[in-house]
Amino acid sequence: MNKQKILFVLGLSAAIVSLAQSLYVPLLPDMQRDFHTSLSMANLTVTLxxxxxxxxxxxxxxxxxxxxRKKILIPGMIVYVLATIGCIFSFSIETLLIFRVIQGIGAAAVPLIAATMIGDIFEGKKRAESMATYQMILGISPAIGPLIGGLIGSVFGYSGAFGFAAASAVIITFIALFLLPETKPTTSTPTEKQFGLKAFGRIFQSKTGRVVLLSGFVLYDVFYTFIVFLPTILESQYDLGAANIGVFSLALMALNLVGSKLSGKLQTKIGSVISLLWVSSSIVVCLVIFIFALNFRL
Known part of the structure; x- marks a missing residue:
């Protein structure tokens, strides 16, 4: 069993299905016009x-x-592919929303199982190094997804972007089918038996757990709200097309990856609590600056 090859396939699988989150973000204004729907309904395709x-x-x-692992992974990827094809041929915003929900259901299996399989085949320091490599591969998707979606969408529209996502997913599904082994341990561990909703209950019982979950929820809510409204702002305020919007989204996602890397070093130097306070304060300041600078054009 070539562990590095398995790691690469797992990372690539998760990266490809996560394209569904970032690939068509630059095309949200075009989608709104094509479906003759409201901005909130178009953004709902991301939320659902x-x-x-x-x-x-x-x-x-x-x-x-x-x-x-594999018994759930492959069916999940197949569901994702079929739902993505459904998105291509959706004739209304309601139909698209249904297929987006099914797409999310299928995609859910991939990052979950990828992390689980990495835990199955790697131990100790190697497990930490492998997770870092996996996250690096996974991080490629939100970085280049908006750019690819913008370039494809400017020529073929949002259906072309979904077509690219479907074709990529079909290829990686066949690769995973033939290259990935089943890694489920022959004996269960106490940790496995306790996994599920009860684990979240234990987190909420902890003051630190509640703070981390709440702050993470708020920060990600701000981030994704910014992501889905940015294309509309760039189009309406600055008359930018899908390709140029994709470049801006690429810069946003790339800087997000840089921030993720720097945050680890920041936590080492000043601690997690102070890091969280600094990051949260910086986000508030940047949002205020963005709001006031929104109406200025060079």
């Missing part, structure tokens, strides 16, 4: 996918521990 993906990861956790 994310909610479905998050909820299903909690639901699938015990299922993966009980039935195996």
């Amino acid at each position: 996918f994310t909610i479905a993906m998050a909820v299903m990861q909690v639901v699938l956790g015990p299922v993966v521990d009980r039935n195996g």
Whole structure:
């Protein structure tokens, strides 16, 4: 069993399905016009996918521990592919929303199982190094997704972006089918039996857990709100097309990755609590500056 090859396939699989979150963000204004719908309905296609993906990861956790990794991974990827094809041929915003939910359900299996399989085959320091490599591969998707989506969408529209996502997912599904082994341990551990909603209950019982979850929820809510409204702002205020919007989204995602890397060093130097306070304060300041600078044009 070539562990590095497995790690690469897992990272690439998660990166490709996560394209569904970033690939068509630059095309939201075009989608709004094509479907003759409101901005809130267009943005809902991002929200529902994310909610479905998050909820299903909690639901699938015990299922993966009980039935195996690959047995859930491949069907999940197939569901994702079929739902993505459904997005291509959606004739209304309501139909698109339905397929986005199904797409999120299928996509949920991939990052969950990828992290689980890495834990199965790597131990100790190697596990930490492998997770870092996995996160690096996964981080490529939000960085280049908006750029690819903007370039494809400027020529073929949002259906072309979904077509690219579907084709990429089909390829990686076949690769995963033939290259990934089943890594489920033959014996269960106490940790596996405790995984699920009860684990979240234990987190909420801790003051630190509640603060971390709440702050993470607020910060990600701000971040994703900014992501979904940025294309509309760039189009309406600065008359930019899908390709140029993709470049701006690329810069945003790339700087997000840089910030993730720097945050680790910052926590080492000044501690997690002070780091969180500094980051949160910086976000507030940047948002205020953005609001006041919004109406200025060079």
